[in-house]
Amino acid sequence: MDILRHGHDTYGEQVVNGVSWDLLPVAFWAGIAVIVGHLIWRALSRRGGRRRSGGGA
Amino acid sequence: MSANGESMVRHAAIDRAFHWGTAITMTLLLATSLLPILGVRFAWYAIHWISGLVLTLLILLHIVRALFWQRPRSMLLISAADFRSAGAGKYTLAQKLMHLAWATAILVAVVTGLLMLQKAGVFFMERDPYVRSPGSWGVITLLHDLAALLSVFLILVHVYFGVLPEKRGYLRAMLTGTMRRSELTVEHDLKRVDRGE
Numbered sequence: 001m002d003i004l005r006h007g008h009d010t011y012g013e014q015v016v017n018g019v020s021w022d023l024l025p026v027a028f029w030a031g032i033a034v035i036v037g038h039l040i041w042r043a044l045s046r047r048g049g050r051r052r053s054g055g056g057a
Numbered sequence: 058m059s060a061n062g063e064s065m066v067r068h069a070a071i072d073r074a075f076h077w078g079t080a081i082t083m084t085l086l087l088a089t090s091l092l093p094i095l096g097v098r099f100a101w102y103a104i105h106w107i108s109g110l111v112l113t114l115l116i117l118l119h120i121v122r123a124l125f126w127q128r129p130r131s132m133l134l135i136s137a138a139d140f141r142s143a144g145a146g147k148y149t150l151a152q153k154l155m156h157l158a159w160a161t162a163i164l165v166a167v168v169t170g171l172l173m174l175q176k177a178g179v180f181f182m183e184r185d186p187y188v189r190s191p192g193s194w195g196v197i198t199l200l201h202d203l204a205a206l207l208s209v210f211l212i213l214v215h216v217y218f219g220v221l222p223e224k225r226g227y228l229r230a231m232l233t234g235t236m237r238r239s240e241l242t243v244e245h246d247l248k249r250v251d252r253g254e
Contacts (some may be wrong), residue, residue: 004199009191016195019202021094027206031213038217 063237065250067147067230072127075119076231079163082112086166106179109170116121116167125203128145128253132156145245146254151218152227166204169197178228 002020009015090100123129131147131185139150148156176194178184186194219228226240226249242249 007191007195015190015192016199018195018198019206023206024091024094024209027209029212031217033212034210034214035217 063239064235065238065241067227067235067236068234070234071122073231073234075115075122078115079119080114082115083163083212084109086112087205087208087212091209102177106170106174106177109167112163112166113171114165131254136254138246138254141246143242143246144246144249146249146252147245149244155211155215156216158207159215162207162211163202165200166208169201169204172197175200 001022003023005017005020006014015047082088085104089105089108092097093101123132133148133156135153136146138144138146139153173194174182175184175188176186189197218224219231223243226236230236238247241247
């Protein structure tokens with residue numbers, strides 16, 4: 001997976017053209033990972049809260 | 058934020074208009090920039106730069122309003138109280154961090170986008186790609202791209218937290234302007250809220 005897009009200037013030197021679009025799915029899945037992580041943390045903390053209040057199984 | 062019985066005004070109409078205007082323009086900007094990369098071909102450029110200019114105007118108005126009509130410290134300043142349970146002022150620590158992340162992404166995107174207008178050309182600015190070296194344009198484009206990627210991440214996280222049942226009071230406040238004081242007591246210190254902190 002590339003991190004950057006490259007091109008060449010008029011002298012043939014390699015220059016950065018921007019971010020590689022291979023990183024677009026990375027940004028998307030990083031967002032999904034935060035959401036899933038928070039949903040898991042939320043479910044666990046709610047279960048823990050119910051147990052502490054005596055309402056859990 | 059002023060109290061009116063149980064219901065409190067959290068966001069004035071102009072601030073809600075700014076929020077939803079920014080949401081629409083950001084959606085247009087990301088759609089017009091990223092859909093062509095994903096293979097959806099259409100005439101994206103005019104929609105992109107017009108949306109970018111609208112976003113620039115919205116950001117300028119927001120900065121002026123925040124500086125002269127609001128208390129920027131309530132959003133920008135992070136204090137020890139923000140880390141305490143139910144100790145937040147008007148905004149929670151998570152909301153302040155989200156604002157900081159959005160501010161970074163949008164300001165980088167706006168500044169680099171305005172510079173890139175000269176490379177691509179618009180009807181009020183003559184195209185002149187030779188005003189900067191290819192390397193300089195590359196760095197400007199790199200920053201613009203990074204802002205876009207950060208925005209993709211932030212939209213997902215922002216929308217997720219906006220629709221969570223326990224956070225829905227904030228979403229309602231962004232739609233109607235008001236929020237119940239009882240909803241705020243979960244995460245906020247009402248004394249700090251009333252002081253405008």
